[in-house]
Amino acid sequence: MATALNRLSTNCILELQPTIKIYIEQRAIKGKRIVRTPSKPYSKCRLKVSVMACIQNDDTVGEITKKKKKNAQPLELETLRRPLSITDLPNSVNQGSRLRVAYQGVQGAFSEAAAEKAYPNCEAFPCEQFDTAFNAVEQWIVDRAVLPIENSLGGSIHRNYDLLLQHSLHIVGEVKLAIKHCLLANHGVRLEDLKRVLSHPQALTQCESTLTKLGVVREAIDDTAGAAQLVFVHKLQDTGAVASAEAARIHGLNILAKNIQDDSDNITRFLMLAREPIIPGTDRPFKIESRPLHKKPLRASDVSNNGSPKYFDYLIYVDFEASMADPKSQNALRHLKEFATFL
Numbered sequence: 001m002a003t004a005l006n007r008l009s010t011n012c013i014l015e016l017q018p019t020i021k022i023y024i025e026q027r028a029i030k031g032k033r034i035v036r037t038p039s040k041p042y043s044k045c046r047l048k049v050s051v052m053a054c055i056q057n058d059d060t061v062g063e064i065t066k067k068k069k070k071n072a073q074p075l076e077l078e079t080l081r082r083p084l085s086i087t088d089l090p091n092s093v094n095q096g097s098r099l100r101v102a103y104q105g106v107q108g109a110f111s112e113a114a115a116e117k118a119y120p121n122c123e124a125f126p127c128e129q130f131d132t133a134f135n136a137v138e139q140w141i142v143d144r145a146v147l148p149i150e151n152s153l154g155g156s157i158h159r160n161y162d163l164l165l166q167h168s169l170h171i172v173g174e175v176k177l178a179i180k181h182c183l184l185a186n187h188g189v190r191l192e193d194l195k196r197v198l199s200h201p202q203a204l205t206q207c208e209s210t211l212t213k214l215g216v217v218r219e220a221i222d223d224t225a226g227a228a229q230l231v232f233v234h235k236l237q238d239t240g241a242v243a244s245a246e247a248a249r250i251h252g253l254n255i256l257a258k259n260i261q262d263d264s265d266n267i268t269r270f271l272m273l274a275r276e277p278i279i280p281g282t283d284r285p286f287k288i289e290s291r292p293l294h295k296k297p298l299r300a301s302d303v304s305n306n307g308s309p310k311y312f313d314y315l316i317y318v319d320f321e322a323s324m325a326d327p328k329s330q331n332a333l334r335h336l337k338e339f340a341t342f343l
């Protein structure tokens, strides 16, 4: 069993909530290969079990930094920061005093907005892939990474669950971002001209109904803003991109339609990752409790085989927020260790 623990800062003002929050992510592992199970919608995979949280505002938990003013200037293509690739890592060093925060994608990606929401005064650092962001933190090129972990419409971002296991970074907070997708195209291109739409696979999933109604071919790109950039750079006339209004501004595209996601309440949860854990004090009241799920026990059975048990091992990710310095948390984990083969 793998646990991902959020550890909260003592050197910032903590407002503790008695709210209980736990997320469970289940992955099948066959031999050493991780086999993906279908994503569960965010709301459906929440179970009430534990604990405490500190809040920066309604939807940011963890480290707290100061707010930054938004830059309203349009950006020239040449001025855009080139995303870090894996081969760049050894040649980059952290020279500035501002907190450097890695995210996946190019400027205008939702992950950049999440990084700026999590660390308002940061220098957001684009990375080509999720693992580049993990490596950039591990190699001291940046101080933090902010990466998506699940979305209320699209479900879990499995790649990042896998990377959390493969790397030894610590979750130091989380931030939730409302994702509002727009349909973008080059100026002069009309909705009826579009035959193809490019975007991040999660974004395409989140806009399933709109894109189906449009009858366009969908093509996956590394990130939403990258899709917008591609449409602009290649001056595509029959291809649009699903991305943010900010991506339209940065990459010089026209907004053909706003809010095209299947549900207006479309939220992505991002994790804030650091090299060091943040261990909060234990002097604040909080409660850990667990209840067995009588109606829906967590048992893997195979529906296609008369409900008989499945012969797979599963990785269950239990994500709870608590102080690791608190004896109650330590006891809870010690107890879990008694029957989990891997913790």
Ligand SMILES: O=C(O)C(=O)C[C@]1(C(=O)O)C=C[C@@H](O)C=C1
Pocket (backbone or CB within 6 Å): 104, 105, 108, 109, 110, 111, 112, 148, 151, 157, 179, 200, 202, 203, 222, 223, 224, 225, 268
């Ligand atoms: O492509 C982007 O803009 C991203 O930040 C990535 C990402 C994701 O991985 O889920 C983040 C938020 C949205 O849910 C859509 C895409």
